[in-house]
Amino acid sequence: MVTNVTNLSRSGLYDWMAQRVSAVVLALYTLFLLGYLVFNPGLGYEEWRGLFSQNWMRIFSLLTLVALSAHAWVGMWTISTDYLTPMALGKWATTVRFLFQAVCGLAMFVFFVWGVQILWGI
Amino acid sequence: MSVNIAVNSKRPVNLDLRTIKLPVTAWTSIAHRISGIIMFIAIAFMLWLLDVSLDSESGFEQAQSILQHPLAKLVTWGVLSALLYHLIAGVRHLVMDAGVGEGLESGKRGSQVVIVISVIVIVLLGVWIW
Numbered sequence: 001m002v003t004n005v006t007n008l009s010r011s012g013l014y015d016w017m018a019q020r021v022s023a024v025v026l027a028l029y030t031l032f033l034l035g036y037l038v039f040n041p042g043l044g045y046e047e048w049r050g051l052f053s054q055n056w057m058r059i060f061s062l063l064t065l066v067a068l069s070a071h072a073w074v075g076m077w078t079i080s081t082d083y084l085t086p087m088a089l090g091k092w093a094t095t096v097r098f099l100f101q102a103v104c105g106l107a108m109f110v111f112f113v114w115g116v117q118i119l120w121g122i
Numbered sequence: 123m124s125v126n127i128a129v130n131s132k133r134p135v136n137l138d139l140r141t142i143k144l145p146v147t148a149w150t151s152i153a154h155r156i157s158g159i160i161m162f163i164a165i166a167f168m169l170w171l172l173d174v175s176l177d178s179e180s181g182f183e184q185a186q187s188i189l190q191h192p193l194a195k196l197v198t199w200g201v202l203s204a205l206l207y208h209l210i211a212g213v214r215h216l217v218m219d220a221g222v223g224e225g226l227e228s229g230k231r232g233s234q235v236v237i238v239i240s241v242i243v244i245v246l247l248g249v250w251i252w
Contacts, residue, residue: 048176049182079158111169118173
């Protein structure tokens with residue numbers, strides 16, 4: 001069977017690129033948010049809420065959610081195709097791998113929708 | 123087509139990771155994957171914390187008091203350690219994508235640098251949390 005039918009873009013090269021581009025977005029968001037928390041030790045609710053009410057922060061956060069969804073999918077897909085193999089699991093490998101990927105995809109979709117609700121619920 | 127010669131040769135190939143002595147590059151690679159899985163599971167925890175903290179004044183205080191709990195501090199340290207290790211090892215990947223540090227020796231050095239920087243950052247992170 002065609003075993004790479006489940007990858008993100010049906011192309012290893014595009015997946016590779018998506019993983020790199022999303023990684024840069026995730027790194028920037030991580031460093032920004034950690035830096036914000038480190039340099040605001042006495043952070044209060046109004047300030048915290050104010051940050052996430054800013055339009056640029058909503059865009060930045062939504063971009064990060066999209067990047068996270070792509071990045072997590074490519075990563076979990078890579079891991080599942082490397083380790084959930086017939087060598088490790090025998091003849092049920094394809095079924096187990098597909099179910100694992102389905103759970104990952106569903107979880108990531110739930111995380112994405114939840115994240116959007118948080119960002120736009122403010 | 124040197125690649126095909128290697129693939130088609132009759133030499134025995136062992137890809138069973140459990141029976142191979144792993145070099146330092148393999149350990150940083152596996153740690154990169156494990157830290158990724160840890161974060162994937164932790165997304166739920168982080169989103170929940172963000173949700174509660176942004177919901178209301180009392181929610182913010184609730185999130186703060188949760189993070190003061192010793193066990194929560196340990197989990198936070200673990201998750202953020204995974205995040206920062208993943209980030210540092212990821213930067214090494216981007217550097218290698220640019221063609222730097224891809225060789226056998228430079229690759230090993232790159233892995234060692236990732237480990238040293240990560241240990242320093244994770245210790246500093248612990249100091250910040252406690």
